[in-house]
Amino acid sequence: MLKSIGQDKLALCGFLLVLVLIFVGALAPWLAPHDPIHIDLKLSLHPPDQDYPFGTDHLGRCILSRLIYGVRLSLGLAVLVVTVIFGAGLLVGASAGYLGGSWDHVLMRIVDILLAFPGLILAIGIAGFLGPSLINIMMALSLVNWVGYARIARGLVLSLKEKEFVVAARASGSSPGKIMRKHILPNMISPLIVLATLDMGAVILQISGMSFLGLGAQPPTPEWGAMLSEGRSYMQLAPWVMVYPGGAILLTVMAFNLLGDGLRDALDPRFGNDIWKEKVM
Template sequence: MQWTYPMLTSTRGSDMKTKINKKNPGFFLSAGILVFFILAAIFAGYIAPHDPEKANLELRLKEPCREFPLGTDHMGRCILSRIIFGARISLSVGLLVVSSSLALGLAVGSLSGYYGGWADEAVMRIVDAFLAFPSLLLALGIAGLFGAGFKNLVIALIVVDWAGYARLARSSVISVKEQDYIKASKGLGVGDMHVIVHHVIPNIISPLIVMATIGMGYVILSAAGLSFLGFGVQPPTPEWGSMLNEGKTYIRSAPYIMVFPGIAIMLVVLAFNYLGDELRDLIDPRTRKDIE
């Protein structure tokens, strides 16, 4: 994932507020979907109707009904409860991976772009090497090397995700480090780290936030894919990707086992992607329309 964005200017704040306040059903629908899943994850222990890991073979493959609104799986576990608790896993993986990748990529890219020279060339060749591999295949290889599990899943996705943030941060730093306010700070004798932290990063963080918002959906989808292949979170822990894997055997006799977790993944990923697009439109003057 690579994007290039112009920097925000100090005169854009009022325009952004005006555009945010305009009616945008898609924006608020996406935000509402995310709030719904976040609240469900936080209060899963209170709103889930059943224990998500408790098996009861007498209730296996029960179709949706009043007691089990989304039915039960092949072990007699409540699918609704497993989706609710699975939101914790999926959103936690997304948050950990994106925040860690953003922090690592921002640090590496900022230092590389600011100082330049041979170090910059060496760092960018390493970044290019990571970006050259198909990200999901690289994550699959790393997860296979270290083994399945929540911790290894997060590590595998961070390893393949940080490079995109580093490249964007580096290109953004190069575009601002020659600005007059940066030269003025250096002229006052301020140290390089002070300039980077207090002047450079605040002016390049906006496009990285946009990238992180869209990246949340990508990471959640990748985590579900790895779990579906057996390299992520393992049963009986409820996780959307592993639920799809467990339900594939019953796709003909009980399709709801796969359909409902698939819908949850689709809604969350689309919501993050739409919010990311909206944020990009707010900070990119090439995509913003005049406000009447």
């Protein structure tokens, strides 16, 4: 897999960018030149210079330091959300596809109902009901986004459970749990991993967007979407307060998209864009 990614220049760029982001987030206390929440009104909207490479915001806080600490929040929350929706979608979809019958019918009707609503708008509504906080937007995004994984997992299980090696395992007396664990899951996990990698960028965008609307991170938490929201009033006077947080979101989403495309080709090129078609149908 790594060899295949290494041969794809775009995927390699995405992989290296993700590694850099992880490195920056892990070492944020040592890499940040200033306290990300320290307020110094005398330095309000200070332009970029040697001491403040990305300038300061309206409260005199170092934008570079806030961006560095923001990596932890953006990546950490995105990983948690993707892990939850991956696990929930896999469990629901795999059980529905393998057991079938009324269980499959009930679960898929729930999935159909949730897919009928615009996902981000539904998540905004849930987060607005629960109240503004990072935990609440994580819960809202998890409640909304698992359905795509469930539909894909169900389709993969329906296809795999009729394969000869699964039929042979069933005929030999293997239990449903053993068949699922040893024969079906290993053969269906690759496209879901690809989807999860691609979804990292989408989830980061959703988290940033909801924080921009005031539903996520609250001041003085250094989060990229909240930084954009705080800086929009000063965009013309001090454009760096929005350019750098926006650039950080752009690079991060692009990195995961490039890595996801590379993983798709390396792990299971048969699926390609069909993953996305199945997710929304």
